[in-house]
Amino acid sequence: MSETPPEPAAAPQRSPLHDVHVEAGAAFTEFAGWSMPLRYSGDLAEHRAVRTAAGLFDLSHMAEIVVVGPEAPQALDAALLGEPSAMSVGQARYTLLLNEQGGVLDDLVVYRTGDDRYLVVANAANREVAATALEERAQGFDAVVQDETEEVGLLALQGPVALDVLLEAEGFAVEGDGDVTEAHFRERLAALGNYRFLAALWEGHPVLIARTGYTGERGYELYAAPSLLPRLWRALLELGAGSGVVPVGLAARDTLRLEAGMPLYGHELTESTLPHQAGLGRLVKPAKAADYPGRSAVEGASGGRVLIGLVAEGRRAARAGHPVLAGDREVGVVTSGVLSPTLGTPVAMAYVDQDAADADLAVDVRGTRLPVRTVPLPFYSRKA
Amino acid sequence: MTALEDLKYTAEHEWVDADGDVATVGVTAYAAAQLGDIVYVDLPAVGDEVTAGQTVGELESTKSVGELFCPVSGEVVEVNEALSSSPEVVNSDPFGEGWLMRVRFTELPDLLDHDAYDALTGAA
Numbered sequence: 001m002s003e004t005p006p007e008p009a010a011a012p013q014r015s016p017l018h019d020v021h022v023e024a025g026a027a028f029t030e031f032a033g034w035s036m037p038l039r040y041s042g043d044l045a046e047h048r049a050v051r052t053a054a055g056l057f058d059l060s061h062m063a064e065i066v067v068v069g070p071e072a073p074q075a076l077d078a079a080l081l082g083e084p085s086a087m088s089v090g091q092a093r094y095t096l097l098l099n100e101q102g103g104v105l106d107d108l109v110v111y112r113t114g115d116d117r118y119l120v121v122a123n124a125a126n127r128e129v130a131a132t133a134l135e136e137r138a139q140g141f142d143a144v145v146q147d148e149t150e151e152v153g154l155l156a157l158q159g160p161v162a163l164d165v166l167l168e169a170e171g172f173a174v175e176g177d178g179d180v181t182e183a184h185f186r187e188r189l190a191a192l193g194n195y196r197f198l199a200a201l202w203e204g205h206p207v208l209i210a211r212t213g214y215t216g217e218r219g220y221e222l223y224a225a226p227s228l229l230p231r232l233w234r235a236l237l238e239l240g241a242g243s244g245v246v247p248v249g250l251a252a253r254d255t256l257r258l259e260a261g262m263p264l265y266g267h268e269l270t271e272s273t274l275p276h277q278a279g280l281g282r283l284v285k286p287a288k289a290a291d292y293p294g295r296s297a298v299e300g301a302s303g304g305r306v307l308i309g310l311v312a313e314g315r316r317a318a319r320a321g322h323p324v325l326a327g328d329r330e331v332g333v334v335t336s337g338v339l340s341p342t343l344g345t346p347v348a349m350a351y352v353d354q355d356a357a358d359a360d361l362a363v364d365v366r367g368t369r370l371p372v373r374t375v376p377l378p379f380y381s382r383k384a
Numbered sequence: 385m386t387a388l389e390d391l392k393y394t395a396e397h398e399w400v401d402a403d404g405d406v407a408t409v410g411v412t413a414y415a416a417a418q419l420g421d422i423v424y425v426d427l428p429a430v431g432d433e434v435t436a437g438q439t440v441g442e443l444e445s446t447k448s449v450g451e452l453f454c455p456v457s458g459e460v461v462e463v464n465e466a467l468s469s470s471p472e473v474v475n476s477d478p479f480g481e482g483w484l485m486r487v488r489f490t491e492l493p494d495l496l497d498h499d500a501y502d503a504l505t506g507a508a
Binding site for chain 2: 027038039042043044045047251252254255315316317319338339341366
Protein backbone atom coordinates (compact mmCIF):
# COMPACT_ATOMS: atom_id res chain seq x y z
CA MET A 1 0.00 0.00 0.00
CA SER A 2 1.16 3.50 -0.60
CA GLU A 3 0.19 7.10 -0.32
CA THR A 4 0.90 9.97 -2.63
CA PRO A 5 4.28 11.23 -1.40
CA PRO A 6 4.45 14.80 -0.16
CA GLU A 7 6.11 17.32 -2.44
CA PRO A 8 9.82 17.73 -1.77
CA ALA A 9 10.89 21.19 -0.70
CA ALA A 10 13.59 23.13 1.09
CA ALA A 11 14.04 22.56 4.82
CA PRO A 12 10.74 23.59 6.39
CA GLN A 13 10.45 26.27 9.02
CA ARG A 14 9.90 25.04 12.56
CA SER A 15 7.35 26.26 15.04
CA PRO A 16 8.64 27.72 18.32
CA LEU A 17 6.84 24.72 19.85
CA HIS A 18 8.66 22.14 17.73
CA ASP A 19 10.54 20.55 20.62
CA VAL A 20 7.40 20.45 22.73
CA HIS A 21 5.63 18.56 19.94
CA VAL A 22 8.52 16.12 19.50
CA GLU A 23 8.39 15.46 23.21
CA ALA A 24 4.65 14.79 22.94
CA GLY A 25 5.27 12.22 20.19
CA ALA A 26 3.64 14.22 17.41
CA ALA A 27 3.70 13.14 13.78
CA PHE A 28 4.63 16.11 11.61
CA THR A 29 3.49 17.29 8.23
CA GLU A 30 4.87 19.94 5.96
CA PHE A 31 2.36 22.69 5.33
CA ALA A 32 3.09 25.89 3.43
CA GLY A 33 6.81 25.65 4.15
CA TRP A 34 6.35 24.85 7.83
CA SER A 35 6.77 21.58 9.68
CA MET A 36 3.68 21.40 11.87
CA PRO A 37 2.07 18.70 14.02
CA LEU A 38 -0.29 16.52 11.98
CA ARG A 39 -1.48 14.49 14.96
CA TYR A 40 -0.53 13.46 18.48
CA SER A 41 -2.69 10.64 19.90
CA GLY A 42 -4.94 10.09 16.88
CA ASP A 43 -7.16 12.14 14.58
CA LEU A 44 -10.48 10.84 15.88
CA ALA A 45 -9.63 11.18 19.57
CA GLU A 46 -8.33 14.70 18.99
CA HIS A 47 -11.42 15.63 16.99
CA ARG A 48 -13.72 14.33 19.72
CA ALA A 49 -11.76 16.10 22.44
CA VAL A 50 -12.48 19.44 20.76
CA ARG A 51 -16.21 18.65 20.51
CA THR A 52 -16.53 17.40 24.10
CA ALA A 53 -13.75 19.14 26.09
CA ALA A 54 -11.18 21.29 24.29
CA GLY A 55 -8.13 21.02 22.10
CA LEU A 56 -4.94 23.05 22.07
CA PHE A 57 -3.61 23.90 18.59
CA ASP A 58 -0.26 25.30 17.48
CA LEU A 59 -1.01 27.69 14.62
CA SER A 60 2.36 29.39 14.47
CA HIS A 61 2.42 28.95 10.70
CA MET A 62 -0.39 31.46 10.22
CA ALA A 63 0.73 34.82 8.78
CA GLU A 64 0.41 37.94 10.90
CA ILE A 65 0.53 41.21 9.00
CA VAL A 66 0.29 44.49 10.89
CA VAL A 67 -1.08 47.61 9.22
CA VAL A 68 -0.33 50.78 11.16
CA GLY A 69 -0.61 54.52 10.57
CA PRO A 70 -3.08 57.41 10.67
CA GLU A 71 -4.65 56.18 7.42
CA ALA A 72 -4.53 52.45 8.21
CA PRO A 73 -8.37 52.28 8.26
CA GLN A 74 -8.61 53.88 4.81
CA ALA A 75 -5.79 51.73 3.45
CA LEU A 76 -7.56 48.54 4.52
CA ASP A 77 -10.92 49.73 3.23
CA ALA A 78 -9.22 50.19 -0.14
CA ALA A 79 -7.58 46.76 0.07
CA LEU A 80 -10.25 44.39 1.38
CA LEU A 81 -13.82 43.35 0.71
CA GLY A 82 -14.89 44.34 4.23
CA GLU A 83 -14.89 47.76 5.87
CA PRO A 84 -12.23 47.77 8.61
CA SER A 85 -12.69 51.54 9.16
CA ALA A 86 -16.15 50.77 10.57
CA MET A 87 -14.79 48.27 13.14
CA SER A 88 -14.32 49.29 16.74
CA VAL A 89 -11.10 48.65 18.64
CA GLY A 90 -11.33 45.17 20.17
CA GLN A 91 -13.36 43.80 17.29
CA ALA A 92 -12.42 41.07 14.80
CA ARG A 93 -13.93 40.40 11.38
CA TYR A 94 -13.69 37.63 8.82
CA THR A 95 -13.21 39.07 5.33
CA LEU A 96 -11.66 38.44 1.93
CA LEU A 97 -8.82 39.79 -0.16
CA LEU A 98 -9.96 39.83 -3.80
CA ASN A 99 -8.28 40.20 -7.15
CA GLU A 100 -9.60 42.61 -9.82
CA GLN A 101 -11.88 39.86 -11.17
CA GLY A 102 -13.48 39.40 -7.74
CA GLY A 103 -11.71 36.06 -7.18
CA VAL A 104 -10.48 35.24 -3.70
CA LEU A 105 -6.74 35.76 -3.08
CA ASP A 106 -7.12 34.87 0.59
CA ASP A 107 -9.60 34.74 3.42
CA LEU A 108 -8.49 36.70 6.46
CA VAL A 109 -9.36 37.68 9.97
CA VAL A 110 -8.82 41.38 10.69
CA TYR A 111 -8.41 42.55 14.29
CA ARG A 112 -8.64 46.25 15.07
CA THR A 113 -5.96 46.60 17.74
CA GLY A 114 -6.00 50.42 17.89
CA ASP A 115 -7.42 53.54 16.25
CA ASP A 116 -4.53 53.47 13.80
CA ARG A 117 -3.57 49.80 14.02
CA TYR A 118 -4.79 46.45 12.70
CA LEU A 119 -3.62 42.87 12.83
CA VAL A 120 -4.43 40.95 9.64
CA VAL A 121 -4.13 37.18 9.89
CA ALA A 122 -3.66 35.39 6.58
CA ASN A 123 -3.27 31.75 5.59
CA ALA A 124 0.31 30.50 5.74
CA ALA A 125 0.21 29.48 2.09
CA ASN A 126 -0.92 32.98 1.09
CA ARG A 127 1.47 34.96 3.26
CA GLU A 128 3.39 36.51 0.37
CA VAL A 129 0.30 37.17 -1.73
CA ALA A 130 -1.51 38.83 1.15
CA ALA A 131 1.45 40.89 2.35
CA THR A 132 2.28 42.04 -1.17
CA ALA A 133 -1.31 42.96 -2.00
CA LEU A 134 -1.77 44.87 1.23
CA GLU A 135 1.48 46.73 0.69
CA GLU A 136 0.61 47.66 -2.88
CA ARG A 137 -2.88 48.73 -1.95
CA ALA A 138 -1.65 50.83 1.00
CA GLN A 139 0.46 53.00 -1.28
CA GLY A 140 -0.75 56.59 -1.29
CA PHE A 141 -2.06 56.19 2.25
CA ASP A 142 -0.25 57.22 5.41
CA ALA A 143 0.06 53.63 6.62
CA VAL A 144 2.79 51.00 6.86
CA VAL A 145 2.35 47.26 6.22
CA GLN A 146 4.64 44.95 8.18
CA ASP A 147 4.81 41.17 7.91
CA GLU A 148 5.34 40.15 11.55
CA THR A 149 4.80 36.43 11.11
CA GLU A 150 8.22 35.66 12.57
CA GLU A 151 7.56 37.79 15.64
CA VAL A 152 4.10 36.46 16.44
CA GLY A 153 3.15 32.96 17.54
CA LEU A 154 -0.40 31.64 17.75
CA LEU A 155 -2.13 29.06 19.92
CA ALA A 156 -5.80 28.16 19.81
CA LEU A 157 -7.78 26.64 22.65
CA GLN A 158 -11.09 25.46 21.25
CA GLY A 159 -13.97 23.56 22.78
CA PRO A 160 -16.67 23.70 25.45
CA VAL A 161 -14.23 23.89 28.38
CA ALA A 162 -11.85 26.40 26.75
CA LEU A 163 -13.20 29.33 28.74
CA ASP A 164 -13.08 27.44 32.03
CA VAL A 165 -9.43 26.57 31.45
CA LEU A 166 -8.50 30.17 30.66
CA LEU A 167 -10.42 31.39 33.69
CA GLU A 168 -8.39 29.03 35.87
CA ALA A 169 -5.07 30.18 34.45
CA GLU A 170 -2.93 32.30 36.70
CA GLY A 171 -0.83 35.27 35.72
CA PHE A 172 -3.18 37.03 33.29
CA ALA A 173 -4.09 40.72 33.46
CA VAL A 174 -5.92 43.11 31.16
CA GLU A 175 -3.51 45.48 29.46
CA GLY A 176 -4.11 49.18 29.34
CA ASP A 177 -7.34 49.77 31.25
CA GLY A 178 -5.76 50.50 34.62
CA ASP A 179 -7.02 47.43 36.48
CA VAL A 180 -4.40 44.70 36.48
CA THR A 181 -6.10 42.36 38.95
CA GLU A 182 -6.76 38.77 37.93
CA ALA A 183 -10.37 39.15 39.00
CA HIS A 184 -10.81 41.96 36.48
CA PHE A 185 -9.18 39.89 33.74
CA ARG A 186 -11.51 36.98 34.44
CA GLU A 187 -14.54 39.24 34.36
CA ARG A 188 -13.51 40.73 31.02
CA LEU A 189 -12.66 37.33 29.53
CA ALA A 190 -15.94 35.74 30.63
CA ALA A 191 -17.83 38.67 29.06
CA LEU A 192 -15.85 38.57 25.80
CA GLY A 193 -18.23 38.25 22.86
CA ASN A 194 -17.75 36.24 19.69
CA TYR A 195 -15.26 37.90 17.33
CA ARG A 196 -14.03 40.20 20.08
CA PHE A 197 -10.60 40.24 21.63
CA LEU A 198 -8.79 41.40 24.70
CA ALA A 199 -5.30 42.87 24.95
CA ALA A 200 -3.85 41.02 27.92
CA LEU A 201 -0.59 40.36 29.71
CA TRP A 202 0.54 36.94 30.86
CA GLU A 203 3.35 37.10 33.39
CA GLY A 204 3.96 40.60 32.07
CA HIS A 205 4.15 39.62 28.39
CA PRO A 206 1.58 40.78 25.82
CA VAL A 207 -1.00 38.19 24.73
CA LEU A 208 -3.90 39.05 22.46
CA ILE A 209 -6.79 36.76 23.38
CA ALA A 210 -9.45 36.58 20.69
CA ARG A 211 -12.72 34.71 20.66
CA THR A 212 -12.17 33.43 17.16
CA GLY A 213 -11.49 29.98 15.75
CA TYR A 214 -11.88 27.42 13.02
CA THR A 215 -13.54 24.45 14.68
CA GLY A 216 -17.22 25.31 15.15
CA GLU A 217 -16.76 25.34 18.94
CA ARG A 218 -16.54 28.19 21.37
CA GLY A 219 -12.86 28.90 21.61
CA TYR A 220 -10.03 31.34 21.81
CA GLU A 221 -6.95 32.21 19.82
CA LEU A 222 -3.91 33.54 21.68
CA TYR A 223 -1.32 35.63 19.87
CA ALA A 224 1.99 36.04 21.68
CA ALA A 225 5.74 36.26 21.14
CA PRO A 226 7.21 32.94 19.89
CA SER A 227 9.50 32.78 22.94
CA LEU A 228 6.47 32.81 25.25
CA LEU A 229 4.62 29.98 23.50
CA PRO A 230 6.26 26.92 25.05
CA ARG A 231 5.51 28.08 28.60
CA LEU A 232 1.98 29.17 27.76
CA TRP A 233 1.34 25.88 25.91
CA ARG A 234 2.50 23.78 28.86
CA ALA A 235 0.55 25.86 31.36
CA LEU A 236 -2.71 25.54 29.42
CA LEU A 237 -2.28 21.81 28.81
CA GLU A 238 -1.53 21.21 32.45
CA LEU A 239 -4.57 23.19 33.56
CA GLY A 240 -6.83 21.47 31.07
CA ALA A 241 -5.57 17.91 31.45
CA GLY A 242 -8.11 17.11 34.18
CA SER A 243 -11.02 18.21 31.95
CA GLY A 244 -9.83 16.31 28.87
CA VAL A 245 -7.88 19.00 27.03
CA VAL A 246 -5.38 17.49 24.58
CA PRO A 247 -3.05 18.86 21.90
CA VAL A 248 -4.67 18.66 18.46
CA GLY A 249 -2.93 18.46 15.08
CA LEU A 250 -3.73 19.79 11.64
CA ALA A 251 -5.50 16.57 10.57
CA ALA A 252 -8.26 17.04 13.14
CA ARG A 253 -8.30 20.79 12.51
CA ASP A 254 -9.32 19.97 8.94
CA THR A 255 -12.12 17.55 9.89
CA LEU A 256 -13.40 19.99 12.54
CA ARG A 257 -13.61 22.94 10.15
CA LEU A 258 -15.21 20.75 7.49
CA GLU A 259 -18.00 19.62 9.84
CA ALA A 260 -18.49 23.29 10.75
CA GLY A 261 -18.89 24.12 7.03
CA MET A 262 -15.93 26.50 7.05
CA PRO A 263 -14.03 27.00 3.80
CA LEU A 264 -10.37 26.08 3.43
CA TYR A 265 -8.32 28.17 1.04
CA GLY A 266 -7.21 26.10 -1.95
CA HIS A 267 -10.27 23.88 -1.60
CA GLU A 268 -13.46 25.91 -1.27
CA LEU A 269 -11.77 29.25 -2.05
CA THR A 270 -9.52 29.96 -5.02
CA GLU A 271 -8.51 32.87 -7.22
CA SER A 272 -11.45 32.08 -9.49
CA THR A 273 -14.07 31.75 -6.73
CA LEU A 274 -16.44 34.71 -6.34
CA PRO A 275 -17.66 35.31 -2.76
CA HIS A 276 -21.33 34.51 -3.51
CA GLN A 277 -20.35 31.13 -4.97
CA ALA A 278 -18.76 30.15 -1.65
CA GLY A 279 -21.84 31.24 0.28
CA LEU A 280 -19.98 34.37 1.43
CA GLY A 281 -22.17 36.94 -0.30
CA ARG A 282 -22.95 38.42 3.11
CA LEU A 283 -19.39 39.74 3.27
CA VAL A 284 -20.06 42.07 0.31
CA LYS A 285 -21.11 45.49 1.66
CA PRO A 286 -22.91 47.47 -1.08
CA ALA A 287 -23.08 50.56 1.17
CA LYS A 288 -19.31 50.65 1.67
CA ALA A 289 -17.92 54.04 0.58
CA ALA A 290 -14.41 53.10 -0.50
CA ASP A 291 -13.61 51.41 -3.76
CA TYR A 292 -11.56 48.19 -3.65
CA PRO A 293 -10.20 45.69 -6.17
CA GLY A 294 -12.91 43.31 -7.31
CA ARG A 295 -15.81 45.53 -6.26
CA SER A 296 -17.48 45.80 -9.67
CA ALA A 297 -17.17 42.04 -10.15
CA VAL A 298 -18.70 40.96 -6.84
CA GLU A 299 -21.53 43.46 -6.34
CA GLY A 300 -24.73 41.90 -7.56
CA ALA A 301 -22.81 38.91 -8.88
CA SER A 302 -24.74 35.69 -9.48
CA GLY A 303 -24.27 32.60 -11.60
CA GLY A 304 -21.51 30.06 -11.78
CA ARG A 305 -21.24 26.97 -9.63
CA VAL A 306 -22.27 27.20 -5.97
CA LEU A 307 -20.94 25.55 -2.87
CA ILE A 308 -23.24 22.93 -1.34
CA GLY A 309 -23.09 20.36 1.42
CA LEU A 310 -23.45 16.66 0.60
CA VAL A 311 -24.06 13.70 2.89
CA ALA A 312 -24.04 10.00 2.09
CA GLU A 313 -24.79 6.66 3.73
CA GLY A 314 -22.15 4.15 4.76
CA ARG A 315 -18.53 4.87 5.58
CA ARG A 316 -16.89 5.68 2.29
CA ALA A 317 -16.17 9.39 1.89
CA ALA A 318 -16.16 11.50 -1.22
CA ARG A 319 -12.83 13.30 -1.48
CA ALA A 320 -11.51 16.51 -3.03
CA GLY A 321 -11.45 16.21 -6.81
CA HIS A 322 -14.15 13.57 -7.17
CA PRO A 323 -16.74 14.47 -9.83
CA VAL A 324 -20.35 15.16 -8.83
CA LEU A 325 -22.88 13.54 -11.16
CA ALA A 326 -26.55 14.17 -11.99
CA GLY A 327 -27.45 11.03 -13.90
CA ASP A 328 -24.47 10.58 -16.19
CA ARG A 329 -23.78 14.29 -16.45
CA GLU A 330 -20.87 15.79 -14.55
CA VAL A 331 -22.33 18.82 -12.78
CA GLY A 332 -19.67 19.62 -10.21
CA VAL A 333 -16.68 18.62 -8.16
CA VAL A 334 -16.03 17.79 -4.51
CA THR A 335 -13.68 20.24 -2.76
CA SER A 336 -13.43 18.58 0.68
CA GLY A 337 -14.83 15.34 2.07
CA VAL A 338 -14.46 13.04 5.03
CA LEU A 339 -16.26 10.47 7.12
CA SER A 340 -17.56 12.91 9.73
CA PRO A 341 -16.16 11.86 13.12
CA THR A 342 -19.07 13.54 14.94
CA LEU A 343 -21.93 12.42 12.69
CA GLY A 344 -20.53 9.02 11.68
CA THR A 345 -21.59 9.52 8.06
CA PRO A 346 -19.69 10.80 5.03
CA VAL A 347 -19.92 14.56 4.45
CA ALA A 348 -18.52 16.67 1.65
CA MET A 349 -18.52 20.16 0.25
CA ALA A 350 -18.78 20.51 -3.50
CA TYR A 351 -19.22 23.12 -6.20
CA VAL A 352 -22.13 22.28 -8.50
CA ASP A 353 -24.00 23.97 -11.35
CA GLN A 354 -26.81 26.03 -9.85
CA ASP A 355 -29.52 24.19 -11.79
CA ALA A 356 -28.20 20.87 -10.47
CA ALA A 357 -28.16 21.77 -6.77
CA ASP A 358 -31.62 20.26 -6.24
CA ALA A 359 -31.18 17.24 -8.52
CA ASP A 360 -30.53 13.64 -7.44
CA LEU A 361 -26.78 13.67 -7.13
CA ALA A 362 -24.03 11.11 -6.81
CA VAL A 363 -20.27 11.29 -6.44
CA ASP A 364 -17.88 9.25 -8.53
CA VAL A 365 -15.58 7.83 -5.83
CA ARG A 366 -12.74 6.38 -7.89
CA GLY A 367 -15.12 4.56 -10.20
CA THR A 368 -17.83 3.73 -7.65
CA ARG A 369 -21.06 5.67 -7.73
CA LEU A 370 -21.88 7.03 -4.26
CA PRO A 371 -25.43 8.43 -3.96
CA VAL A 372 -25.46 11.71 -2.01
CA ARG A 373 -28.06 14.06 -0.62
CA THR A 374 -27.81 17.86 -0.56
CA VAL A 375 -27.98 19.44 2.90
CA PRO A 376 -27.60 22.99 4.16
CA LEU A 377 -24.21 23.92 5.62
CA PRO A 378 -22.86 23.54 8.24
CA PHE A 379 -23.02 19.79 8.87
CA TYR A 380 -22.47 20.39 12.57
CA SER A 381 -23.47 23.29 14.86
CA ARG A 382 -22.68 23.29 18.54
CA LYS A 383 -25.57 23.48 20.94
CA ALA A 384 -26.08 27.05 22.08
CA MET B 385 0.28 -15.46 14.89
CA THR B 386 3.71 -15.64 13.33
CA ALA B 387 6.48 -13.64 14.97
CA LEU B 388 7.11 -10.35 13.20
CA GLU B 389 10.67 -11.48 12.49
CA ASP B 390 9.35 -14.40 10.45
CA LEU B 391 6.89 -12.45 8.31
CA LYS B 392 7.67 -11.27 4.78
CA TYR B 393 7.17 -7.64 3.79
CA THR B 394 6.73 -5.43 0.73
CA ALA B 395 8.09 -1.97 0.02
CA GLU B 396 4.43 -0.86 -0.08
CA HIS B 397 4.13 -1.74 3.63
CA GLU B 398 2.16 -4.98 3.45
CA TRP B 399 3.10 -8.00 5.51
CA VAL B 400 2.70 -11.55 4.22
CA ASP B 401 2.36 -14.65 6.36
CA ALA B 402 2.61 -17.73 4.12
CA ASP B 403 1.22 -20.98 5.52
CA GLY B 404 1.29 -23.81 2.99
CA ASP B 405 -0.22 -22.33 -0.17
CA VAL B 406 -2.26 -19.63 1.58
CA ALA B 407 -0.82 -16.20 2.38
CA THR B 408 -2.42 -13.96 4.97
CA VAL B 409 -1.92 -10.30 4.06
CA GLY B 410 -2.10 -7.17 6.17
CA VAL B 411 -0.52 -3.75 6.46
CA THR B 412 2.32 -3.00 8.84
CA ALA B 413 2.04 -0.92 12.00
CA TYR B 414 4.20 1.67 10.27
CA ALA B 415 1.70 1.98 7.41
CA ALA B 416 -1.28 2.12 9.75
CA ALA B 417 0.35 4.85 11.80
CA GLN B 418 1.21 6.84 8.68
CA LEU B 419 -2.40 6.71 7.51
CA GLY B 420 -3.84 7.77 10.86
CA ASP B 421 -7.17 6.51 12.16
CA ILE B 422 -8.52 4.08 9.56
CA VAL B 423 -12.27 4.53 9.09
CA TYR B 424 -13.02 2.50 5.96
CA VAL B 425 -11.50 -0.61 4.43
CA ASP B 426 -12.33 -1.74 0.90
CA LEU B 427 -11.25 -5.31 0.15
CA PRO B 428 -11.58 -7.60 -2.87
CA ALA B 429 -14.30 -10.27 -2.99
CA VAL B 430 -13.70 -13.91 -2.09
CA GLY B 431 -13.02 -15.77 -5.33
CA ASP B 432 -11.35 -12.80 -7.04
CA GLU B 433 -8.23 -13.67 -9.04
CA VAL B 434 -5.54 -11.20 -8.08
CA THR B 435 -2.10 -10.39 -9.48
CA ALA B 436 0.94 -9.30 -7.52
CA GLY B 437 1.36 -5.52 -7.75
CA GLN B 438 -2.28 -4.92 -8.63
CA THR B 439 -4.39 -2.49 -6.57
CA VAL B 440 -7.02 -4.65 -4.87
CA GLY B 441 -8.42 -2.37 -2.20
CA GLU B 442 -8.22 0.83 -0.23
CA LEU B 443 -7.69 1.90 3.32
CA GLU B 444 -9.18 5.28 4.16
CA SER B 445 -8.32 7.34 7.17
CA THR B 446 -9.92 10.64 8.10
CA LYS B 447 -6.98 12.30 6.37
CA SER B 448 -6.13 10.24 3.34
CA VAL B 449 -6.67 7.21 1.16
CA GLY B 450 -4.09 4.45 0.88
CA GLU B 451 -4.15 1.85 -1.88
CA LEU B 452 -3.79 -1.81 -1.04
CA PHE B 453 -1.43 -3.53 -3.43
CA CYS B 454 -1.63 -7.28 -3.66
CA PRO B 455 1.76 -8.79 -2.77
CA VAL B 456 1.05 -12.22 -4.28
CA SER B 457 -0.80 -13.63 -7.28
CA GLY B 458 -3.59 -16.12 -6.76
CA GLU B 459 -7.19 -16.43 -5.61
CA VAL B 460 -8.71 -14.57 -2.67
CA VAL B 461 -10.05 -17.28 -0.34
CA GLU B 462 -11.04 -15.15 2.64
CA VAL B 463 -11.33 -11.48 3.57
CA ASN B 464 -11.57 -9.98 7.05
CA GLU B 465 -15.29 -9.20 7.20
CA ALA B 466 -14.99 -7.76 10.71
CA LEU B 467 -13.20 -4.73 9.30
CA SER B 468 -16.32 -3.40 7.58
CA SER B 469 -17.78 -2.53 10.97
CA SER B 470 -14.51 -2.16 12.92
CA PRO B 471 -11.87 -0.73 10.57
CA GLU B 472 -10.01 0.73 13.56
CA VAL B 473 -8.69 -2.76 14.32
CA VAL B 474 -6.17 -2.21 11.52
CA ASN B 475 -4.67 0.53 13.71
CA SER B 476 -4.93 -1.26 17.03
CA ASP B 477 -3.74 -4.71 15.91
CA PRO B 478 -2.30 -4.51 12.39
CA PHE B 479 -0.38 -7.80 12.61
CA GLY B 480 -3.20 -9.75 14.27
CA GLU B 481 -6.95 -9.09 14.23
CA GLY B 482 -6.37 -6.36 11.66
CA TRP B 483 -5.35 -8.79 8.89
CA LEU B 484 -6.96 -7.96 5.53
CA MET B 485 -7.23 -11.03 3.27
CA ARG B 486 -6.01 -14.56 2.53
CA VAL B 487 -4.78 -15.47 -0.93
CA ARG B 488 -4.12 -19.01 -2.28
CA PHE B 489 -0.95 -18.71 -4.33
CA THR B 490 1.08 -20.96 -6.55
CA GLU B 491 4.38 -19.17 -6.12
CA LEU B 492 5.57 -16.67 -3.54
CA PRO B 493 7.44 -13.73 -5.12
CA ASP B 494 10.66 -12.34 -3.66
CA LEU B 495 9.69 -10.30 -0.62
CA LEU B 496 11.59 -8.36 2.02
CA ASP B 497 12.60 -9.98 5.28
CA HIS B 498 12.11 -8.22 8.61
CA ASP B 499 15.54 -6.59 8.67
CA ALA B 500 15.22 -5.30 5.14
CA TYR B 501 11.78 -3.86 5.90
CA ASP B 502 13.03 -2.20 9.08
CA ALA B 503 15.87 -0.67 7.10
CA LEU B 504 13.31 0.67 4.62
CA THR B 505 11.23 2.41 7.27
CA GLY B 506 14.25 3.66 9.19
CA ALA B 507 13.40 1.64 12.30
CA ALA B 508 16.26 0.71 14.64
